[in-house]
Amino acid sequence: MSRSKQVSRKKFILLTTGGTIASVETQNGRMPGINGETLIRQIDGLEQLCKVEIRPVCSIDSTDLTPKHWKLLVETIRDFYEDYDGFVISHGTDTMAYTAAALSVMLQGLNKPVILTGSQLPMEAAGTDAKQNLYDAFLYGIRPEARGVSVVFNGKVIDGLCARKWKTESFDAFVSINRPLLATIENGRVKIETTAGVFRDAGISEKPQFYLEMEEDLCALKLTPGISREMVRQILMQTKGVLIEGFGLGGIPNYLEEVFEEVMPLRKEKGYLTVMETQALLEGTDLSVYEVGLRAKKELGMEESGRLTAEAVTACMMWQMAHPEKENILETCRTYLETFAHNV
Numbered sequence: 558m559s560r561s562k563q564v565s566r567k568k569f570i571l572l573t574t575g576g577t578i579a580s581v582e583t584q585n586g587r588m589p590g591i592n593g594e595t596l597i598r599q600i601d602g603l604e605q606l607c608k609v610e611i612r613p614v615c616s617i618d619s620t621d622l623t624p625k626h627w628k629l630l631v632e633t634i635r636d637f638y639e640d641y642d643g644f645v646i647s648h649g650t651d652t653m654a655y656t657a658a659a660l661s662v663m664l665q666g667l668n669k670p671v672i673l674t675g676s677q678l679p680m681e682a683a684g685t686d687a688k689q690n691l692y693d694a695f696l697y698g699i700r701p702e703a704r705g706v707s708v709v710f711n712g713k714v715i716d717g718l719c720a721r722k723w724k725t726e727s728f729d730a731f732v733s734i735n736r737p738l739l740a741t742i743e744n745g746r747v748k749i750e751t752t753a754g755v756f757r758d759a760g761i762s763e764k765p766q767f768y769l770e771m772e773e774d775l776c777a778l779k780l781t782p783g784i785s786r787e788m789v790r791q792i793l794m795q796t797k798g799v800l801i802e803g804f805g806l807g808g809i810p811n812y813l814e815e816v817f818e819e820v821m822p823l824r825k826e827k828g829y830l831t832v833m834e835t836q837a838l839l840e841g842t843d844l845s846v847y848e849v850g851l852r853a854k855k856e857l858g859m860e861e862s863g864r865l866t867a868e869a870v871t872a873c874m875m876w877q878m879a880h881p882e883k884e885n886i887l888e889t890c891r892t893y894l895e896t897f898a899h900n901v
């Protein structure tokens with residue numbers, strides 16, 4: 558039997574969540590309005606590629622997506638895990654990187670693909686990117702190398718832990734941060750670039766594990782020059798997880814030091830997490846370089862993101878706070894990305 562006939566037997570489930578890909582224009586603006594059957598009906602050649610069944614999860618703009626929806630996705634994947642060869646999720650682009658990062662830590666040890674895709678223009682719009690992206694998601698999904706969580710968009714296959722939406726309108730909406738692409742897709746051909754994944758082949762779990770809980774009490778605190786002490790103090794006093802989006806390689810401004818010295822011991826005592834991230838797009842934090850960073854690291858015991866995106870750190874922190882007895886997932890993910898430090 559030819560190779561294409563062998564792969565054509567693969568069976569996928571399409572989990573639909575809404576987003577632009579499923580949207581229609583209304584008097585109140587663009588909003589999700591078409592179902593999964595209508596989506597796949599428009600994809601030429603899909604039937605020959607694989608078998609697709611559909612399961613609607615929600616029908617919302619991804620701006621409205623919350624960890625409750627991640628939980629629904631994980632439950633659905635868990636319940637149908639044995640019945641399908643892979644899972645494609647149609648999703649709005651605006652929070653797709655968050656969902657991809659969240660699923661990357663909620664679904665561990667997967668030996669099947671979970672692929673998120675969407676589009677910048679609705680499926681039914683002229684010149685849409687929806688058909689190509691959805692087809693490409695399955696095209697990548699049938700490959701034996703495709704395992705774990707990824708984003709397929711505009712010919713790029715991005716590790717779910719490393720995706721970032723960087724353009725609001727162009728088709729080239731996603732970029733892989735601090736990690737080479739998993740694959741590229743051009744003219745119907747998939748070129749596999751790298752296949753590792755943080756919880757694939759990592760020896761961490763032999764059987765897939767499905768984690769449903771994520772702590773939602775988290776806030777990203779973006780430092781701006783001269784940000785008020787009182788505001789920083791309030792956030793640190795009230796929020797379990799605080800992701801500090803600092804400058805450059807990371808550090809705490811001198812004038813905020815007193816605030817941090819006061820609240821950090823209290824936060825530690827309560828098991829709250831505080832992690833420093835950078836506002837820069839690439840290359841991550843390194844608190845060991847500058848005095849402002851070293852102080853945060855040594856005197857305050859501040860954790861840092863390293864090369865992880867804010868989306869990935871958010872996911873790691875939410876998971877860690879919900880599973881305090883488990884291994885330090887931030888450390889696991891950070892170390893994983895360090896392995897790519899010299900070839901991005």
Ligand SMILES: NC(=O)C[C@H](N)C(=O)O
Pocket residue numbers: 575576577578617618619620648649650651652675676677678
């Ligand atoms: N392109 C898109 O899908 C954007 C849309 N607002 C969403 O995230 O649901």
